[in-house]
Each structure stands twice: as C-alpha cells, then as structure tokens.
Amino acid sequence: MRPTDTSDPEYFHRVVDCQYACPAHTPVPEYIRLIAQQRYSEAYLINWESNVFPGVLGRTCDRPCEPACRRGRVEEEPVAICRLKRVAADYKDDIADRLPKAGKSNGKKIALIGGGPASLTVARDLAPLGYEMHLFDAQAKGGGFMRSEIPSFRLPESVLDEEVGYVLDLGIKATFNTFVDSLQSILDKDYDAVFVGSGAPRGRDLPNLPGRNEADKNIHIGLDWLANVAFEHVKKIGKRVIVLGGGNTAMDCCRTSRRLGGEEVKVIVRSPFADMKASDWEKEDAIHEGIPILDNHVPKEFVVEKGKLIGMRFEKVEAIYHEDKRRELVPTGDEPVFVPCDDVLIAIGQENAFPWIEPSTGVNFTSSGVPVLDPLTMQSTRSNVFFGGDAAFGPENIITAVAHGHQAAVSIDLFCRGADLKVRPAPDVTLVSQKMGIHEWSYDSEPVDGKREAVPLVELEKALKNRALEVELGFDLETAFKQAERCLNCDAQTVFVPSNCIECDACADICPTTCISFIENAPEPELRKNLLVPATNEEQPIYVSEKLKTGKVLVKDEDVCLHCGLCAERCPTAAWDMQKFFYNTAKAAPILGDAR
Amino acid sequence: MSYIKPNFRHPRLPENALGHTVADYDGAISTLCAGCGHDSISAAIRNACFLSSIPPHRIAKVSGIGCSSKMPTYFLGKSHGFNSVHGRMPSVATGASLANRSLTYIGVSGDGDTASIGMGQFVHLVRRNVNMTYVVANNGCYGLTKGQDSATADHGSISKYGEVNSFDGIDLASLALLQGASFVARSFSGDKEQLEPLIRAAMGHNGFAFIDVVSPCVTFNNHAGSTKSYEATRDHLDVMPLDFVPMREEIRTQYSEGTSKSVTLHDGSVIYLHKAETGFATNDRTGSLTAIQKAKDDGRILTGLLYLDPDTQDLNHNLKIASRPLNELGKDELCPGSKVLNSINEGLR
Ligand SMILES: Cc1ncc(C[n+]2csc(CCOP(=O)(O)OP(=O)(O)O)c2C)c(N)n1
Ligand code: SF4
Ligand SMILES: [Mg+2]
Numbered sequence: 001m002r003p004t005d006t007s008d009p010e011y012f013h014r015v016v017d018c019q020y021a022c023p024a025h026t027p028v029p030e031y032i033r034l035i036a037q038q039r040y041s042e043a044y045l046i047n048w049e050s051n052v053f054p055g056v057l058g059r060t061c062d063r064p065c066e067p068a069c070r071r072g073r074v075e076e077e078p079v080a081i082c083r084l085k086r087v088a089a090d091y092k093d094d095i096a097d098r099l100p101k102a103g104k105s106n107g108k109k110i111a112l113i114g115g116g117p118a119s120l121t122v123a124r125d126l127a128p129l130g131y132e133m134h135l136f137d138a139q140a141k142g143g144g145f146m147r148s149e150i151p152s153f154r155l156p157e158s159v160l161d162e163e164v165g166y167v168l169d170l171g172i173k174a175t176f177n178t179f180v181d182s183l184q185s186i187l188d189k190d191y192d193a194v195f196v197g198s199g200a201p202r203g204r205d206l207p208n209l210p211g212r213n214e215a216d217k218n219i220h221i222g223l224d225w226l227a228n229v230a231f232e233h234v235k236k237i238g239k240r241v242i243v244l245g246g247g248n249t250a251m252d253c254c255r256t257s258r259r260l261g262g263e264e265v266k267v268i269v270r271s272p273f274a275d276m277k278a279s280d281w282e283k284e285d286a287i288h289e290g291i292p293i294l295d296n297h298v299p300k301e302f303v304v305e306k307g308k309l310i311g312m313r314f315e316k317v318e319a320i321y322h323e324d325k326r327r328e329l330v331p332t333g334d335e336p337v338f339v340p341c342d343d344v345l346i347a348i349g350q351e352n353a354f355p356w357i358e359p360s361t362g363v364n365f366t367s368s369g370v371p372v373l374d375p376l377t378m379q380s381t382r383s384n385v386f387f388g389g390d391a392a393f394g395p396e397n398i399i400t401a402v403a404h405g406h407q408a409a410v411s412i413d414l415f416c417r418g419a420d421l422k423v424r425p426a427p428d429v430t431l432v433s434q435k436m437g438i439h440e441w442s443y444d445s446e447p448v449d450g451k452r453e454a455v456p457l458v459e460l461e462k463a464l465k466n467r468a469l470e471v472e473l474g475f476d477l478e479t480a481f482k483q484a485e486r487c488l489n490c491d492a493q494t495v496f497v498p499s500n501c502i503e504c505d506a507c508a509d510i511c512p513t514t515c516i517s518f519i520e521n522a523p524e525p526e527l528r529k530n531l532l533v534p535a536t537n538e539e540q541p542i543y544v545s546e547k548l549k550t551g552k553v554l555v556k557d558e559d560v561c562l563h564c565g566l567c568a569e570r571c572p573t574a575a576w577d578m579q580k581f582f583y584n585t586a587k588a589a590p591i592l593g594d595a596r
Numbered sequence: 597m598s599y600i601k602p603n604f605r606h607p608r609l610p611e612n613a614l615g616h617t618v619a620d621y622d623g624a625i626s627t628l629c630a631g632c633g634h635d636s637i638s639a640a641i642r643n644a645c646f647l648s649s650i651p652p653h654r655i656a657k658v659s660g661i662g663c664s665s666k667m668p669t670y671f672l673g674k675s676h677g678f679n680s681v682h683g684r685m686p687s688v689a690t691g692a693s694l695a696n697r698s699l700t701y702i703g704v705s706g707d708g709d710t711a712s713i714g715m716g717q718f719v720h721l722v723r724r725n726v727n728m729t730y731v732v733a734n735n736g737c738y739g740l741t742k743g744q745d746s747a748t749a750d751h752g753s754i755s756k757y758g759e760v761n762s763f764d765g766i767d768l769a770s771l772a773l774l775q776g777a778s779f780v781a782r783s784f785s786g787d788k789e790q791l792e793p794l795i796r797a798a799m800g801h802n803g804f805a806f807i808d809v810v811s812p813c814v815t816f817n818n819h820a821g822s823t824k825s826y827e828a829t830r831d832h833l834d835v836m837p838l839d840f841v842p843m844r845e846e847i848r849t850q851y852s853e854g855t856s857k858s859v860t861l862h863d864g865s866v867i868y869l870h871k872a873e874t875g876f877a878t879n880d881r882t883g884s885l886t887a888i889q890k891a892k893d894d895g896r897i898l899t900g901l902l903y904l905d906p907d908t909q910d911l912n913h914n915l916k917i918a919s920r921p922l923n924e925l926g927k928d929e930l931c932p933g934s935k936v937l938n939s940i941n942e943g944l945r
Contacts, residue, residue: 502827504633504826512603560606564602572630
C-alpha cells in the first residue's frame with residue numbers, strides 16, 4: 001500500500017468522524033472542548049459560523065454526527081453532541097455584537113424565494129459581503145418548515161425567533177405573507193441571482209374520498225411516511241396495509257411496510273399492471289417479497305367502523321384505449337370490492353412543487369419533477385438561478401439545507417464576480433502541536449469512563465397541559481461538563497514523522513486499543529488483515545508510513561484510536577505528535593475570526 | 597496530563613483458550629523512560645502468557661532492583677509478585693518454587709542485578725535448575741542509577757559520559773551454559789517475533805530457562821559509540837528465527853525440509869527452529885558455546901534458542917519435594933502423628 005498523504009486535509013478530516021458526517025462539517029470536538037472550558041459563547045459562535053441555527057439544531061437536528069461518533073465504537077453510546085450544542089446556545093452571553101454586520105453595498109441584488117434554513121443561510125453568507133438580499137416567504141415570519149412543522153414543545157418559538165433574527169438583522173429586506181407565484185416576475189426585477197429555497201414537494205392526497213378525515217390516524221402520505229421512517233420517527237405499521245399507487249414510491253412504501261410489521265401488504269392501483277409507472281424490477285422485487293399487486297381497482301371509500309379504519313372499498317374498472325392513445329378506465333359493473341386493512345399509504349404521485357416556475361425561464365425539471373441541478377454548485381439550468389434545501393433534491397433535514405445554503409452562497413458569489421463556479425475555494429485548515437510537556441497536552445487527553453446521560457424532561461402532566469411548553473429541559477452545567485468530557489478529541493490528530501522513528505515499539509506496546517502495528521507492507525486488504533487486530537471497519541482509513549529503517553512500515557488503524565496521546569508520550573524521539581486539526585469548510589462569508 | 601492508561605480496549609480483541617483477551621494480562625502503566633527496551637519486553641511477556649493461555653493467577657513474577665526489576669509492575673496485574681532486594685531475586689524464587697511448585701515463575705532482572713551484585717545468587721540458581729523463566733533485560737548499564745557501565749558492558753563501548761569501557765563484558769548466556777543451564781536463549785527487545793515464542797518455550801520448559809535480552813536504555817545507552825543502542829544492536833543482529841506451537845494446538849504451518857528443525861518439550865509443545873541449514877544444534881552445549889564465541893569474534897550478536905535439554909530434572913524433583921504445593925497439604929499430612937513416627941523408628945532399629 002502506498003504511504004498515506006496526510007498533507008491532503010481530507011485524510012484528517014475523515015478521522016474526525018462527527019465533523020465529517022455533519023453535512024455542514026461543524027467542528028464538533030472544538031466546540032465541545034469550549035463547552036468544557038465554560039466558554040459557551042465561543043462554542044456557540046463556532047456552531048453559528050458552520051450551521052447558522054445552533055439553538056434550533058441543538059433541539060431538532062437529525063444528528064448524523066452521533067451514529068458516526070467514535071465513542072459509539074469503543075464504548076456503547078456516542079457523545080451527546082446535539083444536546084451539547086443546545087448547552088452552548090442556552091448558556092451563551094449576548095453575542096449579537098460579535099456577529100458580522102451587513103457589508104458595504106457591492107451593488108448586487110439577490111432574491112431568495114422561501115424563508116427557511118437554506119435561504120437564511122445564503123442570506124447570512126452573502127449579506128456581510130455587501131449583497132442586497134431580498135427574501136420572500138408566504139408565512140408571516142421567517143424559518144420555513146422549522147416554524148411550520150416542528151411543534152413548539154420541541155422547539156420554543158423564542159429560540160427560532162432569536163436565530164432567524166440574527167440573520168434578518170444583517171439588513172435582509174424580507175417580504176413576508178407573500179407567495180411568489182411566478183419566477184418570471186422575480187427575474188423581471190433584474191436580480192443578479194435568484195435562490196430558490198421554497199421547500200419540498202408534497203405527496204398527493206385523496207382529500208375528498210369518504211372517510212378520509214375520520215380515518216386520518218391510519219392514512220399516511222407515502223413520501224412523508226418514508227421520510228418519517230428514514231428519520232426513525234415511525235418505527236412500525238399495522239399488520240394489514242394497503243398501498244395506493246403504482247409508481248416507485250408505492251413500491252418503496254409496500255416493501256418498507258413489510259419491514260415494519262406489515263404482514264399482509266397489498267399494492268392497489270387504478271391502472272392495468274402493464275401501465276404502472278414503477279420500473280419492472282421494482283415490481284418484481286415487491287412481488288418477490290410476497291406483496292400482491294391488484295390492478296384496475298379505483299379507490300372509492302375509506303371504510304370506518306367505531307371511529308377506526310377497517311378497510312377500503314374499490315370499484316373494478318377496465319382500461320379502454322382510444323385511437324388518440326387516450327386511456328379511459330371504465331367501470332366493469334362488478335360489485336365493489338372490500339379490502340380489509342389497518343393502515344393505508346397513499347403514493348399516487350406528487351403535487352407539483354414548482355407550478356410557479358415557468359418553463360420559459362429555462363429552469364428545467366426531471367420527469368419526476370425535481371430541478372436539474374449541478375450537485376456541487378447548486379446551479380440550475382438557468383445560470384443565475386440556484387436551488388437549495390428540500391427544493392433541491394427532495395426532503396432532507398435542516399442541517400442539509402444549511403449545507404446547501406453555504407454551497408449556493410459560494411456559487412452565487414463566484415457567479416456575481418464572473419468566476420468559475422467549479423473552482424471551489426479551499427477549506428480553512430490548521431494543524432498545530434498540542435504539546436505542553438512530556439505528559440501534558442493542551443486538551444484533556446485522558447478518555448474518561450462516564451456514560452451518556454439522557455436529557456431531563458418536564459413533568460408529563462405539566463407538559464401535556466401546555467402545547468407550547470418545551471418538554472426537554474436541556475443539560476445543567478454540571479452534566480454538560482461531564483458529557484463534554486466524554487468527547488475523545490478526534491481532532492487531536494496523531495501525526496507521525498517516519499524519519500524520526502527508531503522502531504522501539506513503545507507506541508505499539510502502550511496503545512490501549514491496539515491500533516499500531518510495525519509490519520511488512522502489503523496491498524491494503526492483506527495489510528488490514530495482518531495488523532495486530534485486523535482492521536475490519538472499511539469505512540475507517542488506515543495510515544501507512546513510508547518504509548522505516550528495518551524495511552517495515554508503521555500502520556495505524558484509525559478505527560478505534562482514542563486520541564489519548566499515549567503513543568506520543570511514549571515516543572522517545574518525538575516521531576509522534578498530537579496536533580489539533582481545525583477544518584472549516586469554505587464559505588462565502590469571511591471567517592468569523594474571534595470565535596476561536 | 598496522563599499517567600493513566602485508559603480503560604477502553606479494542607472491541608474486537610481476540611480471545612485465548614481461557615476466554616481472556618491480552619488486556620487481561622496488562623499491568624499498570626509504565627513509569628520507565630519513553631522508548632525503553634524494557635517496556636517491549638514487558639509487552640512480549642504479556643503477549644506470551646496470553647498466547648499460551650496461562651491463567652494470570654497461576655503466575656508469580658519475581659524481581660530484584662533496577663529499571664528492569666520494576667518491569668513486573670507493568671505486566672500481569674492480576675498475577676502474584678515479589679519485588680525483592682538488589683541481586684537477591686534468585687533466593688526468593690528458589691524458596692517460592694519449593695513451597696509452591698504449581699505456579700509458573702517469571703523472574704525479571706537486569707544486567708546489574710544479575711551480573712554485578714547478584715552474580716553469586718545467579719550461578720546457584722542455574723546450578724540448582726529451579727523451574728522458572730529468568731529474563732535479563734540487558735542494557736549494558738545501571739539505568740536506574742543514571743547509567744554507570746555494568747558488568748555486561750562490551751569492551752570498547754563508550755558510555756554516555758564519554759568513557760571507553762576497558763573491561764571485557766560478562767556474557768551471561770555463556771555463563772549459564774557453562775553452569776549447566778538446561779535452556780539458554782538470547783534475543784532483542786525490538787524483535788518480538790523471536791522474543792515471544794522464546795518466552796513461551798521457556799515457560800513450557802520444565803527447569804531453569806534463561807533468556808538474555810538486549811534491551812537498549814534510551815536515556816543512558818542509546819548514543820553513538822554504545823554497543824547496546826537500538827541502531828548498533830540492529831546492525832549486528834544474527835537472528836535464528838523460531839516458532840512455538842503449544843501442545844493443544846494443531847500445527848498449521850508446514851515447514852519445508854532442511855530449513856527447519858523441531859524440538860519437542862516435556863509437555864508436548866513443539867519449537868520450530870528455522871535456519872537449520874547453518875548446522876547449529878540446540879542439544880550441543882559445547883557447539884553452542886563455540887557458536888556464541890565465534891559470533892562475538894565476528895562482531896555479531898547471535899540470537900535465538902542457543903541450548904535446550906528438554907529432559908532435564910528440576911530442583912523439586914531432585915530434592916524429592918512433595919508433589920503438591922505446601923499450601924495444599926493439610927494438618928494430617930504435615931503432622932502424621934505418633935503412629936507414623938513409631939513405624940519410622942521401627943524401621944531404623
Ligand atoms: C544493595 C543495593 N546496592 C546498590 C543499589 C543501587 N542500585 C539500584 S539499581 C542498581 C543497578 C541496576 O542495574 P540493572 O540491574 O542493570 O537495571 P537497569 O536499571 O539497568 O535496568 C543499583 C546499583 C541498591 N538499590 N541496592
Ligand atoms: S533509565 Fe534506561 S533502563 Fe531505566 S527506564 Fe530509562 S531507558 Fe529504561
Ligand atoms: Mg541494566
């Protein structure tokens with residue numbers, strides 16, 4: 001295997017699992033250390049620079065960082081990263097004067113359609129550069145789906161107002177209660193660029209079918225339901241499930257149902273089997289999993305008994321194909337068919353999310369109705385129109401919307417300056433030794449044993465009485481410190497200088513988690529197998545040194561390294577050092593210097 | 597600041613026949629200098645005990661005084677231990693072995709502890725063939741007292757303070773051979789591939805097993821001009837590699853004729869010696885002495901299993917000591933009463 005090139009920042013970036021997994025690449029260990037040092041404002045600002053909504057995210061984030069956390073691999077549970085973020089937000093001082101201000105006008109104007117996390121991120125990144133930002137939203141206040149879809153017992157309005165306010169205070173010209181019904185009308189106003197952050201398309205419903213409202217509890221819109229399953233908000237479904245629709249979403253729904261407790265799952269579709277929109281292989285896979293597909297059945301009624309859904313009634317039809325290729329579904333006159341069920345998933349297509357974007361604007365959409373975008377730049381097929389958040393690739397989450405916003409802002413800035421959008425600015429990276437003495441590092445290098453603790457909750461009785469009362473109380477400062485100390489400081493990188501090594505084995509002998517081997521070099525798969533403990537976690541890189549004096553190489557498996565610094569403490573020649581790796585994704589906005 | 601070894605271990609550490617991981621054989625965190633060869637020996641002993649599936653509570657560690665003699669604190673934290681007086685470990689080991697013959701004894705000493713102050717006790721330990729493994733961590737100096745030349749320092753080696761050693765060093769392996777040791781080996785702290793099987797074989801040997809391990813003192817004897825530095829040792833090593841296959845394990849690797857020879861130990865374990873083509877024989881005491889001397893004359897450090905007599909009888913056997921440990925003998929066995937006394941007396945009439 002070739003020696004590892006640690007001068008490529010992406011190598012050490014990967015080692016900081018949480019930061020790497022975060023779509024916005026928030027420097028997690030850095031802010032957790034600041035919390036342990038009781039520097040809550042600085043911890044907040046590190047977050048704010050990366051993810052714009054620390055208070056919101058500290059309560060509601062989907063936390064892709066936590067399953068990635070190294071602690072979960074060496075102990076049982078990951079660091080409570082998300083709830084520590086909330087600690088920073090809860091205990092910070094007034095930081096308003098440390099935030100950037102609107103820059104001196106550069107004469108450029110940008111329109112933002114939608115006032116959710118993606119648009120607000122673009123505004124936050126571009127306003128300090130002197131762009132004039134015009135934001136339009138149909139709601140009365142900013143925040144988008146953070147406001148409309150997250151119940152206030154999870155996210156108090158005051159927290160949202162504060163963080164939306166920090167952005168709007170950058171001189172954003174916001175127009176609320178205004179639904180933009182024509183992109184052309186916006187383009188006509190001569191904006192230098194337009195950012196569309198108008199949220200996700202909605203799955204279609206059957207609002208007028210009898211029984212729809214009474215049975216609401218057991219009727220789910222397929223797309224939303226799939227998203228809820230993905231976010232683990234939904235973990236099971238009834239034994240008997242009807243999936244309405246014949247497209248790929250219907251296939252996803254029926255197969256997912258089978259995995260969540262659905263035993264008798266049926267797909268019921270209006271059209272003949274051959275006309276179904278789902279790909280042949282998707283249909284085959286569903287049938288293979290024991291899911292019958294009933295075609296030529298048109299839904300007529302949700303049958304409700306004693307307030308509970310017990311099944312659905314269908315009319316049988318036949319397809320007649322006219323000469324002009326028009327298809328007509330004609331009732332056969334048979335008795336209506338009753339199919340018993342516990343739950344219904346409606347997967348009959350999507351509402352058009354962009355009826356307001358005229359084809360003449362040159363913004364193109366795929367056949368499934370999502371905009372055609374460059375995933376790197378977020379640019380659409382019309383060069384001055386950019387997308388982000390759920391409007392870009394369908395439903396994701398807040399932190400992904402923020403990450404899109406940062407990238408779109410970079411693109412818009414490059415676009416307005418006439419630069420090449422594909423040449424992305426490099427991340428801001430530093431790598432600095434943390435050595436203070438023979439056994440002393442500038443971070444708490446000793447991995448503590450403490451277990452993860454749950455966040456305390458408000459008394460149930462109180463909580464149920466007041467819909468706006470926040471249920472989670474957040475960590476108190478003592479708990480926050482203990483939880484912060486669980487962080488393994490994965491950004492304190494083990495940096496190895498092969499030319500200093502005398503191969504005394506001291507590092508390999510001391511390493512508590514047996515990460516280091518002095519060994520003959522070999523191709524990667526073989527090398528992974530030959531280590532003292534084989535490196536079976538392929539998602540984690542292994543470091544391979546240049547050839548040492550004896551002809552062997554040093555290999556370090558990054559998988560369960562504790563970043564305890566013992567290798568560097570036991571090294572007689574300082575071939576190892578612990579160096580803090582700070583990685584800040586490039587943003588359009590200038591670096592928030594005094595945060596660190 | 598950490599003088600503390602974290603409690604986390606690799607979640608996929610392999611287990612031995614007892615269901616233990618190597619972590620069950622760990623000791624306290626070392627306080628020796630960073631990079632000291634002694635730490636590697638500690639790790640090799642730990643690994644050897646793990647690999648040979650010896651229950652930690654059936655091992656006793658004994659040592660004298662010196663950085664090397666501190667080592668037992670840093671491995672096998674769940675075993676018995678006795679850190680004795682400078683050069684006096686042999687008498688403690690002898691007594692312990694006679695009192696409880698069922699334990700595995702690992703003695704750890706230094707070149708000062710063995711070849712200077714402890715020389716008198718050492719030769720008697722060899723002569724008596726006490727059933728134990730005796731490891732000398734040989735750094736050619738008194739590490740603990742700031743690096744004075746020891747009795748094993750090579751002629752011409754330059755001390756950290758610039759003095760050229762004008763005395764011939766004592767070769768402990770040759771000494772042990774001359775005194776009739778039944779197992780003699782030499783190795784290097786930086787060569788675990790050889791040291792681990794040697795320690796396992798030594799522990800499997802029924803009798804006195806001596807291993808002289810060159811173990812660089814990074815602080816006082818790792819400079820240019822020292823003959824026991826990492827670099828000088830590596831440059832002059834003449835390695836005879838070996839493998840150890842314990843009795844209960846089937847032999848997986850096939851060794852080609854002519855390149856390997858095997859020796860079977862008392863307990864059925866097998867030692868495979870590679871490099872057989874050199875004609876070196878482990879059962880030839882005189883030949884072994886000659887080979888060591890010849891290597892020395894050529895400026896080489898010959899490492900590997902130098903001599904082995906697998907059929908030797910240890911001290912307990914020779915003294916006809918009770919077959920069970922003393923602590924297992926009850927009052928009736930220790931004090932059999934007047935009836936037995938009378939019958940003995942009758943026998944003498
Ligand atoms: C009776 C007695 N005499 C002298 C000493 C001082 N002393 C302590 S350690 C040591 C030499 C240790 O050398 P060695 O056995 O080679 O161990 P190393 O530190 O080199 O590993 C001496 C002379 C002592 N502790 N006790
Ligand atoms: S003084 Fe020498 S022998 Fe003692 S611990 Fe330090 S390096 Fe090892
Ligand atoms: Mg010594």
